[in-house]
Amino acid sequence: MRLSPFFEELKSAYEAELDDLMTDSAGHDVLAKRLRLKRKQLPELLPMIACNPEMVAVAFHDGMDFSVPNSAVMRDLLAQEPEDLPPWEVLRETVHLQPWAAELAEIVLKDPDGERFLVVTACLEYLHGRASASIEPSPGQPRDDFDEEDPDADVDLEEAGADWLAEQGFDRKDRYSGDS
Template sequence: MSLSPFFEELKSAYDAELDDLMTDSAGHDVLAKRLQAKRGQLSQLLPMIECNPEMVAVAFHGGMRFGSREVMRDLTAQDPDDLPPWATLLSSVSLEPWAEDLAEIVLQDPNGDQFLVVTACLEYLRGRSAMYAESADAQSAGDRDDGNSDEFGIDTEIDLDGDLDEAGADWLSEQGFDRKDRFSGDY
């Protein structure tokens, strides 16, 4: 998947923002509580949607469902000036009832339309990353497919560990080392 430089950078910032909200200083999971607080402060956070959209977009975390991964992949490859209006995405993105209420608040802002499209892209990318990580974990545990990966376009038949082992063995061979059985661990 090809991301535009805009989404490449913003995805990292969005992931970092969610990671920051996830736990408190004692390591307790406080994500739900902190997201609820962000949602309650949405009106006050609106001035940030242009300069730091990732800090406001987290309020929508978990509130969007995607019907077309092709549409979302196309959007994440675009620059912000080329993004379509939010209304055109409504056939591909559905909102949870609480997220619909938030969207009504955001759409009152002159930049709210574009912000919702950007937020949908960030949520799609976050969900895709999470699905990919789950798929890789399942593969390494021997579970090939949980039936949910197709939603994000993940090929769960790829042997990630085997591909990495093979690439590592190829590289070591190129460096002059004897090629050994990938499961022996001896090089």
């Protein structure tokens, strides 16, 4: 699956935000308690949805279900930059909100950036769900590190590496030229 630079960066920030909420200084699991607090604070956090969406998106953690777990719609969205994202209505058939999350969504949609924020949040939750699902293999099924779903993953990784090297000032090498 190809992620846009926007979602690549936001994915790590979202995971870090969830990790920060997970435990207190004594190592106790306080995620549920902190998420409830975040949900209560949502109206006060709305000014952050444009600049730091990951910090507010965690309020919707585990509140979105996807009608098709490996949705092409969601994969397509993850390859887009924020200005290219569709309105929230486009995802109504793909993303189902838990009742408590639907109440939060009503609050968010009153904000001018609310629709885009909900689409971004759905993408982050989708990514998090895929990551969680891939961590635990099915019972009786051995875990391997090969991505059977996406045979082009090695090409994506190679392209990402080439992009990074080009950003560092190295010349891009033509992968079909035979130069190694």
